[in-house]
Amino acid sequence: MITAIWRTFHLGLRGVARHGLRSLLTSLGVLFGVASVIAMLAIGEGLSHDVQARIQALGSNNILVRSLKPPESSSAAAERSRLSVYGVTYQDAARMQKTLPNAQIVVPVRAIYQDARYADRRADARIVGTVPWFGETNDFKLESGRFVTEIDLETRAPICVLGATISRELFPLEEPLGKLLKLGTQAFRVVGVMRPRTALTGDDQGTIEDLSRDVYAPLTTVRQYWGEIIVKVSSGSRDMEQVELHQLQVRVADVKKVEATAAVLKEMLEASHKSKKDYEVVVPLSLLRDAEETKKDFNRVLGAIAGISLLIGGIGITNVMLATVTERTREIGIRRALGAKRKHIVSQFLVETVVLAGGGGVLGMALGWLICVLVPTINPKLHPMPTQESYVLSFVISVVVGIVFGLYPAWRAATMDPVEALRHE
Amino acid sequence: MNDAVVTEREIVVAMRDVERHYLMGDTVVRALDGISFQIERGSYWAIMGPSGSGKSTLLNLLGCLDRPTRGAYLLGGEDVSRLSDDALSDVRSKKLGFVFQSFQLIQQLSILENTEVPLFYQGVAPAISRERARQALTRVGLGDRVSHRPNELSGGQQQRAAVARALVNQPIVLLADEPTGNLDSKTAREILDLFDELHAQGSTIILVTHDPGVANRAEWVLRVLDGKVDRVERGGRARPVAGATA
Numbered sequence: 247m248i249t250a251i252w253r254t255f256h257l258g259l260r261g262v263a264r265h266g267l268r269s270l271l272t273s274l275g276v277l278f279g280v281a282s283v284i285a286m287l288a289i290g291e292g293l294s295h296d297v298q299a300r301i302q303a304l305g306s307n308n309i310l311v312r313s314l315k316p317p318e319s320s321s322a323a324a325e326r327s328r329l330s331v332y333g334v335t336y337q338d339a340a341r342m343q344k345t346l347p348n349a350q351i352v353v354p355v356r357a358i359y360q361d362a363r364y365a366d367r368r369a370d371a372r373i374v375g376t377v378p379w380f381g382e383t384n385d386f387k388l389e390s391g392r393f394v395t396e397i398d399l400e401t402r403a404p405i406c407v408l409g410a411t412i413s414r415e416l417f418p419l420e421e422p423l424g425k426l427l428k429l430g431t432q433a434f435r436v437v438g439v440m441r442p443r444t445a446l447t448g449d450d451q452g453t454i455e456d457l458s459r460d461v462y463a464p465l466t467t468v469r470q471y472w473g474e475i476i477v478k479v480s481s482g483s484r485d486m487e488q489v490e491l492h493q494l495q496v497r498v499a500d501v502k503k504v505e506a507t508a509a510v511l512k513e514m515l516e517a518s519h520k521s522k523k524d525y526e527v528v529v530p531l532s533l534l535r536d537a538e539e540t541k542k543d544f545n546r547v548l549g550a551i552a553g554i555s556l557l558i559g560g561i562g563i564t565n566v567m568l569a570t571v572t573e574r575t576r577e578i579g580i581r582r583a584l585g586a587k588r589k590h591i592v593s594q595f596l597v598e599t600v601v602l603a604g605g606g607g608v609l610g611m612a613l614g615w616l617i618c619v620l621v622p623t624i625n626p627k628l629h630p631m632p633t634q635e636s637y638v639l640s641f642v643i644s645v646v647v648g649i650v651f652g653l654y655p656a657w658r659a660a661t662m663d664p665v666e667a668l669r670h671e
Numbered sequence: 672m673n674d675a676v677v678t679e680r681e682i683v684v685a686m687r688d689v690e691r692h693y694l695m696g697d698t699v700v701r702a703l704d705g706i707s708f709q710i711e712r713g714s715y716w717a718i719m720g721p722s723g724s725g726k727s728t729l730l731n732l733l734g735c736l737d738r739p740t741r742g743a744y745l746l747g748g749e750d751v752s753r754l755s756d757d758a759l760s761d762v763r764s765k766k767l768g769f770v771f772q773s774f775q776l777i778q779q780l781s782i783l784e785n786t787e788v789p790l791f792y793q794g795v796a797p798a799i800s801r802e803r804a805r806q807a808l809t810r811v812g813l814g815d816r817v818s819h820r821p822n823e824l825s826g827g828q829q830q831r832a833a834v835a836r837a838l839v840n841q842p843i844v845l846l847a848d849e850p851t852g853n854l855d856s857k858t859a860r861e862i863l864d865l866f867d868e869l870h871a872q873g874s875t876i877i878l879v880t881h882d883p884g885v886a887n888r889a890e891w892v893l894r895v896l897d898g899k900v901d902r903v904e905r906g907g908r909a910r911p912v913a914g915a916t917a
């Protein structure tokens with residue numbers, strides 16, 4: 247049995263080898279089809295992997311509420327008074343902590359932009375006023391020192407933790423820990439330095455934030471020093487904004503309850519803010535789901551393209567095989583006269599098409615792999631991730647294409663009348 | 672072989688009222704119209720007749736390449752006239768040997784591989800079939816040419832290879848349709864000498880020919896006319912006692 251299969255296979259291989267160039271050209275359709283599918287799948291996989299990694303950095307257990315300046319027209323009254331009041335409040339934070347189901351931890355964040363100075367060096371800093379449990383909703387690691395503590399929060403301690411970049415800018419040579427620096431006009435003591443970190447902002451563009459320029463300080467200290475009113479000087483006029491908190495991060499213990507909790511949270515905010523859209527709710531998990539949905543759409547489109555290219559490749563194979571069958575009518579007649587059954591003829595030609603398509607598939611896999619290797623050298627932003635399944639799938643599909651598109655020519659060959667076939671010129 | 676007592680020899684080929692009709696549009700062409708004859712093991716027959724009389728049709732039926740429209744055909748005692756396509760293929764690969772006018776060798780294969788083809792479809796193991804093919808080629812005098820392609824050989828050599836291929840499965844009958852039709856007279860004589868030799872060694876041979884000289888080498892001549900057996904004559908090598916009935 248095995249030897250019979252092997253011999254049939256060998257016979258088919260000889261048929262393919264007989265016309266090397268023609269066979270290669272015939273396989274090209276399948277070859278490029280498979281190569282492009284593997285490469286495109288890999289690039290898509292790489293892209294979505296990046297997006298997912300960034301979204302995951304936001305924390306799939308988290309819900310983020312950000313303060314947003316509402317559209318100008320809607321706050322015409324506030325505009326005149328040159329003081330716009332908006333955003334999430336301490337009250338919101340307290341209410342969420344108390345009444346929001348499943349909300350494990352609420353982290354309030356307030357961000358102020360100030361100069362940071364040490365000795366004769368200066369850097370732009372974003373001062374993030376927050377709470378000791380900031381780490382529960384944010385993935386960061388300390389390079390040295392410690393983070394804000396409960397005592398810092400209670401005593402409104404003038405201490406800060408530096409992001410990696412700003413630490414390097416202010417203290418290129420010295421050890422920052424224990425040093426006194428100035429944030430605006432206020433003196434802070436450095437108690438910790440973070441490792442570099444970035445995060446996706448969660449907007450539609452997938453913007454990446456560099457969090458390494460942040461300076462973290464106790465929320466209470468920040469509130470005491472800078473109050474709630476921010477004065478912005480722009481083109482000669484002074485705009486004032488009153489914002490209590492810039493962000494609230496809510497951690498939900500159970501990933502499955504994140505989206506339900508987010509819905510409740512949105513209702514709560516809508517009620518308390520009286521439908522004023524001065525905040526936005528970002529659910530990283532939903533973003534992740536959207537990204538996966540997008541990836542599925544992408545894969546569906548890809549599948550359609552792959553299907554079309556393989557169909558074209560397959561038709562090419564059928565075409566060539568029909569010509570081959572006609573060309574080899576006499577051989578078929580001879581084989582039949584000498585005892586070949588129909589199934590022998592069918593398998594001989596079927597093996598040829600499967601070898602053509604499968605060979606095209608294997609070469610296509612190699613080309614696809616090569617493309618995946620070369621793409622990053624052309625565009626370093628792309629790092630294709632070819633999956634094992636895409637290789638297996640394309641091989642299986644190319645073999646199936648060989649069988650499907652070889653069946654008709656093989657059937658034509660097998661059903662020829664041997665007497666007629668022998669007489670064929 | 673010149674033994675006079677031959678009447679009890681085994682009948683290997685028997686046709687009873689065989690008809691073969693072809694449909695040409697609305698008209699039925701009766702290519703064979705009631706043929707009956709039988710052939711003993713080891714005998715040498717020539718089939719003769721004018722063009723279009725049905726010789727090739729008859730040989731195709733004898734060779735199980737075709738099935739009779741009506742009538743019975745017994746090959747080696749088995750009725751093969753109603754077998755399935757697959758079963759007929761088996762009969763061809765195991766019981767029959769073919770030699771064609773135009774050699775019908777597969778150009779892409781060496782003559783050794785060509786000779787192996789019938790054994791391939793019998794499922795004979797490669798090592799054994801190679802050896803048997805080599806022996807068959809040696810028997811026809813091509814033992815030193817086994818790896819040549821057909822187009823590297825002369826017409827006579829190609830026909831020898833075809834004979835080797837027809838012999839390799841030790842067939843019940845060796846069938847030949849105008850085996851010398853494409854050969855010059857000298858080569859034709861060599862091939863006929865080969866047939867004589869095989870006959871002397873016990874092979875049953877049936878060949879179709881136009882050439883009375885060729886027919887003269889056979890023991891019996893079956894004359895076909897309009898799809899019927901016209902008569903059976905003794906050929907040049909006919910034994911003194913009739914071995915067949917028409």
Ligand SMILES: Nc1ncnc2c1ncn2[C@@H]1O[C@H](COP(=O)(O)OP(=O)(O)OP(=O)(O)O)[C@@H](O)[C@H]1O
Nearest residue numbers: 693694695700702721722723724725726727728729
């Ligand atoms: N496939 C076919 N379809 C229709 N008619 C056929 C077919 N094959 C043969 N015939 C007819 O059957 C008759 C016998 O043909 P056959 O080929 O057997 O003659 P033949 O004796 O071999 O002739 P030749 O000596 O010319 O080879 C002819 O009239 C021919 O036209």
Ligand SMILES: [Mg+2]
Nearest residue numbers: 723726727728
């Ligand atoms: Mg003829």
